[in-house]
Amino acid sequence: MDSIPRRRRLIKRQLDSIIIHFDCFYASVFEAETPALKSVPLAVQQKQIVVTCNYEARRRGLHKLQLITDAKRICPDVVIVLGEDLTRFRNASKELYAFLKNFSWNSKVERLGFDEASKPFLFSQQIPYVFMDVSDIVDYNLGLVSQHDLETSFFCLSKNDPTAGFTFDASQCAGRTYPDGDGSNDKLCVDASQFGTDALRLRLHLGSHLAEHLRHQLHSQKGYTCTVGVSTNKLLSKLVGSLHKPDDQTTLLPPYVPNPDTDHLDNVTSFIDGHEIGKIPGIGFKLAQKLRAHVLGKPLESDTGLMYGGTKEKVLVADVRNHPGISVDMLEQVLGGPSTPHGIGVKIWSLINGSDDTEVGQAREVPKQISIEDSYYIRLNTLEEVTKELRVLAISLLKRMHADLLEEKEDQGQENLEASAFSASFTDGAAKRWLAFPKTLRLSTRPRTPQNHDGSRSRSFARISRSSPMPNFIFSLKENSDALAERLVSETLIPLFRKLHHEKSGWNLSLVNIAATNMVAAASGKGGVGRDISKMFKQQDNVLKQWRIEDEEADSVKRELDLAERGTGTQAVEAVGGMEGGSEDIPTRSQDQVAEGDTWEPDEEDNMNETFRCDQCGAIMPLFAMVAHDRWHFHGSVFR
Numbered sequence: 173m174d175s176i177p178r179r180r181r182l183i184k185r186q187l188d189s190i191i192i193h194f195d196c197f198y199a200s201v202f203e204a205e206t207p208a209l210k211s212v213p214l215a216v217q218q219k220q221i222v223v224t225c226n227y228e229a230r231r232r233g234l235h236k237l238q239l240i241t242d243a244k245r246i247c248p249d250v251v252i253v254l255g256e257d258l259t260r261f262r263n264a265s266k267e268l269y270a271f272l273k274n275f276s277w278n279s280k281v282e283r284l285g286f287d288e289a290s291k292p293f294l295f296s297q298q299i300p301y302v303f304m305d306v307s308d309i310v311d312y313n314l315g316l317v318s319q320h321d322l323e324t325s326f327f328c329l330s331k332n333d334p335t336a337g338f339t340f341d342a343s344q345c346a347g348r349t350y351p352d353g354d355g356s357n358d359k360l361c362v363d364a365s366q367f368g369t370d371a372l373r374l375r376l377h378l379g380s381h382l383a384e385h386l387r388h389q390l391h392s393q394k395g396y397t398c399t400v401g402v403s404t405n406k407l408l409s410k411l412v413g414s415l416h417k418p419d420d421q422t423t424l425l426p427p428y429v430p431n432p433d434t435d436h437l438d439n440v441t442s443f444i445d446g447h448e449i450g451k452i453p454g455i456g457f458k459l460a461q462k463l464r465a466h467v468l469g470k471p472l473e474s475d476t477g478l479m480y481g482g483t484k485e486k487v488l489v490a491d492v493r494n495h496p497g498i499s500v501d502m503l504e505q506v507l508g509g510p511s512t513p514h515g516i517g518v519k520i521w522s523l524i525n526g527s528d529d530t531e532v533g534q535a536r537e538v539p540k541q542i543s544i545e546d547s548y549y550i551r552l553n554t555l556e557e558v559t560k561e562l563r564v565l566a567i568s569l570l571k572r573m574h575a576d577l578l579e580e581k582e583d584q585g586q587e588n589l590e591a592s593a594f595s596a597s598f599t600d601g602a603a604k605r606w607l608a609f610p611k612t613l614r615l616s617t618r619p620r621t622p623q624n625h626d627g628s629r630s631r632s633f634a635r636i637s638r639s640s641p642m643p644n645f646i647f648s649l650k651e652n653s654d655a656l657a658e659r660l661v662s663e664t665l666i667p668l669f670r671k672l673h674h675e676k677s678g679w680n681l682s683l684v685n686i687a688a689t690n691m692v693a694a695a696s697g698k699g700g701v702g703r704d705i706s707k708m709f710k711q712q713d714n715v716l717k718q719w720r721i722e723d724e725e726a727d728s729v730k731r732e733l734d735l736a737e738r739g740t741g742t743q744a745v746e747a748v749g750g751m752e753g754g755s756e757d758i759p760t761r762s763q764d765q766v767a768e769g770d771t772w773e774p775d776e777e778d779n780m781n782e783t784f785r786c787d788q789c790g791a792i793m794p795l796f797a798m799v800a801h802d803r804w805h806f807h808g809s810v811f812r
Contacts, residue, residue, distance in 0.1 A: 186405045187372055187428060190310045190379040191532060192386075193409040194272065194302040196398040197418060199226040201264045202253055204395035213247050215240075216255040219549070223255055227418045262575070267394060272302055273535050275329065275386060277312075280305035282533035303406055305532035310378045317342050317374070327381055338385055345377050346384040347400070347421035350412055350443055372426050376402060380423040387421060404428065407528035408440065410453055428526075440526035445490035452489065454523050459507055459516075466506045467491050489524050538577055538608040538691055544568045545616075545685035552681040555666075562665045565686050566657035570646070573688060574653075578604040606647060610688035613660075614639040615668040618683035635683070638668045642688060 203210045203226065213229035215222045222238040232247045243250055255261075269283045282303045309329075317325050322343035330336040340346070383400045390396050400421035401413020412424040427438045437445075444452075450460035464487045465472055472485055492498065504517030522528065544565050552558060581603055616637040643664055646656060665686065673679050786792075788805055 186527065186529060189305060189307045189404050190375055191403060191406055191409040192304045192306055192379060192383045193401040193406070193413045194268070194304070194386075194390075194398050195400070195410075195413055196264075196268055196301070196390075196396050197226075198224040198255065198261060200395075200397050201261055203397075204264075205260075207395075209251065213250045215243055215250050215252050217252050218255050219547075225250075259575075262572075264396070268390070268396060269302060271390060271394060272304060272386065276304060276306075276309075276535065277331070278305065278308050279535040280532040281535045301410070303409070303532045306379055306382055309382060310375050313378055314375060317378075327378070327385070338381075340381040342374065342377055342381070345423050345425070346380040347423065348416045349423050349425050350415060351439060352425065372404075372428065376404075376423050376425065380421065383421055383423075387419075391419075405526075405528040406530055406532065407453060407523060408443075408526055411447065411451075412443065444524070444526045445488060445493065447489050449487050449489055449492055449524075452523050454528075455520065459520065462507055463487065463492055463520075467495050493524050538693065540691060541687050541689040542569065542572045542576060542610070543685060543687040544572065545683060547618075547683045548681060552684070553678050555677065558669060558679075558681070558684070559661060559666065561684055562661045562669070562686070563657060565684065566660045566665065567653060569686055569688060570653045570657055570660075573610070573646075574604075577607050577610075578649075579607050581605050604649060606694045608691045608693050609647060610642050610691050612639050612688070612690040613642045613664060613668075614685075614687045614689055615665055615672065616683075616685040616687070617669075617672055617679070617681050620680045620682040635685070636672055638671050639689075640664060640668055 198216055199214055202214060202216070210226070211228065213226070213232050213234065215225040215229055215234060217223070217240055220240050222234060222236055222240060222243050224236050225234045225243075229243075229247060229250060232250075234243050234247055234250065240252065243252070265283065269281065273279070273281045284301055284303070312331065313327055316328060323341045324339065325342040326337055326339050328334060328337040379402045383402050387398060387400050390398060397419040399413050399417050399419070401409040401411065401415075402421065402423040403409040403412055404424075408424050412422045415422045424443060425439055428440050430438045430441065449455060449463050450457065455463070461472060464485045467487050468485060500517045500521045502517070503520050504515075507516045507520060508514075546561065546565065548561075552561065614637055616635045618635045643660065645651075646660060648656065786801060786805075791801065
């Protein structure tokens with residue numbers, strides 16, 4: 173077995189972070205829209221399954237992944253709402269994410285869920301969950317806490333406004349705790365200048381009060397309830413937040429590392445040991461099955477009839493961690509295989525010991541990918557049926573792209589007024605611009621496994637995929653979405669499908685997914701391949717003002733340049749000291765001084781080589797030139 177010192181080193185490296193995990197509920201979206209639903213049993217239906225239900229329904233015996241017929245039998249007065257259309261939930265996700273991002277100082281706010289999840293259908297009960305790294309806010313407020321009067325502390329929410337914040341009792345943890353269960357049971361008196369268990373506990377106390385404040389603000393302003401977990405890494409904060417639901421929070425208290433002088437388990441080990449191995453984030457169904465089989469030492473029982481990752485064998489993390497001979501090398505040997513990445517042993521060993529070194533990602537304006545899929549209980553085995561389903565998915569993908577990747581164009585003064593008549597002749601999209609362009613279109617399918625001799629089917633989550641460059645016509649805002657979807661199916665998706673399935677029929681697919689991936693930020697996007705030149709020039713003077721030197725010599729040069737502008741021919745040359753050449757040889761105000769870090773650097777070659785074909789004239793140009801070229805067409809049509 174790996175030594176305790178190794179585990180201590182792993183955990184200690186993560187004690188500097190305070191991570192908050194927010195888990196908002198799918199059903200709370202309906203409850204926020206219709207508050208009367210909070211007091212009745214409510215179930216959300218997708219296909220013939222209860223994908224989630226509120227806690228009044230759970231109190232009466234309902235649970236997620238239950239058949240609708242069973243739910244109605246157990247609770248006849250259950251209110252069932254359809255959850256097939258995820259639009260309202262994606263909107264709620266954006267609202268939640270934007271709300272929490274406004275409180276962040278370091279912009280480390282990571283949203284996982286619809287766009288990032290591999291299985292959007294039956295995606296569990298969350299609107300997507302959100303991680304926040306609040307280490308900087310906690311450390312700042314740690315310096316403001318009076319260690320002689322912890323009970324009357326003030327939590328500052330802004331470095332620039334010392335009055336923005338709330339009062340709190342730093343000696344207590346807000347909400348629930350593990351292992352105590354109630355943060356008010358044990359008051360803290362520490363010297364935070366000394367590193368140790370008490371100092372870490374005080375930082376967790378501060379994180380818990382910030383989490384409670386955000387949770388209450390989210391409920392009062394947006395109407396959403398959520399479950400919150402507070403710890404030092406993403407794994408522990410997500411798991412500990414699930415202990416007390418629905419509208420509560422839990423903080424995992426120290427000690428986080430084992431004491432070599434005692435036999436007592438630290439709180440991280442005792443907490444994570446009680447979880448079934450398949451419930452640990454990062455350990456998927458296949459890996460969990462391999463671990464169960466290794467620990468039990470026998471083939472697993474048939475899981476016929478169990479749905480969506482259910483299994484008859486229950487193997488706890490403690491069973492794996494304490495199994496004779498378990499080590500990083502042993503895990504690598506047990507879990508390794510052709511489809512398993514190298515280093516899986518280290519990853520799983522870290523997870524079962526409560527260690528997770530993945531950082532909270534930076535806040536993003538656009539998703540990493542946009543994925544649309546559907547699963548099928550009927551036989552999907554002819555090209556006509558596949559084409560029909562691809563058309564439905566393509567229309568949904570375009571709607572999602574327009575909803576997530578388009579923004580309203582900013583007012584650009586007189587030029588914008590001149591364009592109004594031109595824009596009015598097209599769809600509403602003509603007044604919008606792309607935030608990002610997905611470079612890749614991916615098609616994935618999941619063939620249904622053949623029947624066994626007893627009529628059952630083995631469970632399979634295996635997908636096969638093919639990708640191609642995203643066709644440029646998809647970015648047109650002047651064509652009807654249905655026409656674009658039809659063209660996308662016939663010109664791109666059907667050829668991709670034929671590469672995946674060479675047979676003419678008989679595939680019997682259980683799932684089809686299309687995704688727009690490999691996002692490249694557009695003109696106004698941060699770090700985009702193209703730049704909005706008009707915005708750049710408008711902001712340039714303000715950016716460079718702090719570095720510009722205003723003195724008599726500069727005023728003198730400015731006066732000479734003014735004279736040069738009023739003069740012509742040789743007069744202009746003489747006024748600027750006899751310089752010869754065209755206007756490009758005379759430096760403009762923006763060329764006088766350029767501060768380090770404010771130059772416009774070219775992008776990587778891969779991005780610059782992206783091309784776009786104009787639908788009107790057929791010209792091919794770099795992606796970043798689309799806006800300027802479109803404006804050229806507009807001016808030509810206005811003045812013709």
